[in-house]
Amino acid sequence: MSTCPCGRPLSYSQCCGRYLDQGATVPDCETLMRSRYTAFVRRNHSYLLASWHPSTCPDLQPADLEGTTWLGLDVLRSKTGFKKGYVEFRARYQDDEKTEHSLHEISRFTHHKKRWVYLDEIEAWPGD
Template identity: 45%
Template sequence: MTRRSCPCGLPQPYEACCGRYHSGAAAAPTAEALMRSRYCAFVKGDAGYLLRTWHPRTRPGTLELDPGMRWTGLEILGTGGGSAFHSAGTVEFRASYRGGSLHERSSFERADGAWVYVDGEFPA
């Protein structure tokens, strides 16, 4: 049986990669790992995880995901901070979907020791 790699683009199977963050078995250790797991949550349609990993200061009350959206790939373009030694970080990425792509520079902070998404900007 061939195991597929995680939708986030890393070679591990989903369960050993982002799946462990989605289930709550582990917390993302870096801003990049959280960003990858959030992309994977969009792929899987896991709005609950997206809301749980969104900073309370900027989190929307609800999140409606488009069930017709088909995400097709993730490319990390750059990172700043976001390691175990930082309290904030950024991840710039391109997320491809059927028919186009989204280019974002996301900001992350630690809240109660865990990485959370704060907001993003869309570079020209």
């Protein structure tokens, strides 16, 4: 059994596959962030669009997901509040020239149509 790309010690079907393939409701923003990382790994374009707030969703094309090989995700901290939440993470990836990069981001999440969605990246952890 291989573990889920998001790094949780579960199989894909027990973890992010529940959201990507089966439409289960994501319980909190960390789980949403992990499932979106897995969607980047698996190039699940429709899931990324569906979990992006319409006000900030870019004109993402399926081809935009090609050329990047995702190598791992570390969730540094997360906070889920009432209809808003934050996740700080580091993700490693390799570009199409096989150069490795590290992406460090604090993501902000909110509710849209009663579901967690990604809103945007913010500069600093709230309250610090």
